[in-house]
Structure formats: structure tokens, C-alpha cells
Amino acid sequence: MSRSAFLAISLVFTAAAVRLFPHPDNFAPLGAMGLFCAAYLRRSWGVPFIALFLSDLVLNNVIYSAYFPSFAWFTSIWIYLSFAAVLAVGILIFQKSVSPSKVLAASLTASLVFFLVSNFSTFVETNLYPKSAVGLLACYTAGLPFLKNTILGDLFFSAVMFGTYSLYLRTAQKKINVA
Secondary structure (H helix, E strand, O other), rough: OOOHHHHHHHHHHHHHHHHOOOOOOOOHHHHHHHHHHHHHHOOOOHHHHHHHHHHHHHHHHHHHHOOOOOOOOOOHHHHHHHHHHHHHHHHOOOOOOHHHHHHHHHHHHHHHHHHHHHHHHHHOOOOOOOOOOHHHHHHHHHHHHHHHHHHHHHHHHHHHHHHHHHHHHHHHHHHHHHO
């Protein structure tokens, strides 16, 4: 395995581990993980899902064990569906190249995708809202306060992951040019 591949995989698992530490609601690296993998680990789709799954196991069965009285394999299939959608967004946006403007656009899109899917899951799986267009709109409206942290988290963690990787690639290229 090349050093760049090892770094990319390490960044993904580090981001997944960050989920285990206290953080503001929805300020998490999920969107960034998906986008980063779409950009740099295209042939390794299992990597981000394994990282997400392992962090879910710890979150559900250690950190949030009071909420899950029995063993929980994962929180919600909807999270995995939104994660897959974010990967697809990343593949589309990063088809030919990765640039800061594309990372910004992808991060904002990932936030919106997660917001739409996660709030739709609340609408579908709970009785909090009437099963109508008005109920769906009320559900999305109730979720708006969480959208800000989702956007901030996706932007922050995308900057860290893509920035770290880009810095490494530039540093490695300089060493090759000097040698």
C-alpha cells in the first residue's frame, strides 16, 4: 500500500473516531468522510462504510448504551443511505479533479443531502408529524436549527481532511523533485 493510500485511509478512520468525542449536535465528520473517500478512495468503497460502522458500534453500545438496552449494530439505515448519497455526490463532483471550490460545493451539497434524508427518516419513522405535505414541511422546519452545525461540521472536516491530504501530496512531490 502506498503512503498516500495509507494516509487517506488513516484520515477516514481518524474522522470516524472523532465521532466518539463530545461535540455539538450535528458537528460531525460524516459528510467530509464520504466526500474524501469519493475523491481519493474510489476503488475502496468499503473503507468509509467500515469506519462508519465501527464508530456506530462504539457509539451505540458504549457511549449511548443507556439509549439502546440491547446490542445495536447501527443507529439507522437512513444514515447509511445518506452516506451513500454523499459518496455519489462526491463521485459526481470530483470526477475529473479536486479543487477548493469543488470541495466547498460538495460540502454544502453533502450537508443538504444529509439534512433532507435524515429529516425525511424522522417524518417516515415517527408519529411526530402528520403524514402529509404539511407534516413533512413541519419536520424539515423543525430540523433547520441543526442544519447550521451540519454545514459547519462538513466544511470544517472537509477542510481538515482535504487540506491535510493536499499538504502531504505537495510535500511528497517536493521531496521527489529534490531527489
